[in-house]
Amino acid sequence: MKAVIQRVTEAKVTIEGKVAGEIRTGYLVLLGVAREDSEDDIRKLVRKIVGLRIFPDAQGKSNLSLTDVGGGLLVISQFTLLADCRKGRRPSFIKAGDPEQAQRLYERFLEICRDQVDVVEHGEFGAEMKVSLVNDGPFTIVLDSNDLS
Secondary structure, three states: OOEEEEEEEEEEEOOOOOOEEOOOOOOEEEEEEEEOOOOHHHHHHHHHHOOOOOOOOOOOOEEEOOOOOOOEEEEOOOHHOOOEEOEEEEEEEOOOOHHHHHHHOOOOOHHHOOOOOOOOOOOOOOOOOEEEEEEEEEEEEEEEEHHOO
8 A cells, every 4th residue: 555645734636626525734645555455554554644743843843743733634545656667658557456445445544544533534436536735845755555564
């Protein structure tokens, strides 16, 4: 499971011109589900995301977590994070989970996030979406559940 986490002052997702999810201070999380992913990957990733201390404290140092600042999450499913671009010019998505499995794990990811974060917004799995954000910093981190212990 891969995630791109962007610290934001605001972010929203629109589907067919209507706002589907919107947050202020928090993280925009782009989430890619791989074929071999499981609930264990979700738990590792959520624990890391919620615990990341990348918000500035009173001295301007990155010392505060999402929960410390009362931030929200906007989670967007994005299978293209699993793109393999090593050969040719057209990406391969063979490592991405099949849609049924990916949707189930994406929805479970949202449930586990809701257990730990007050505001969890999201897009629609498989929909054509427009995502806008104001990246704060900018501060962007890429996580892979395979790299987490």
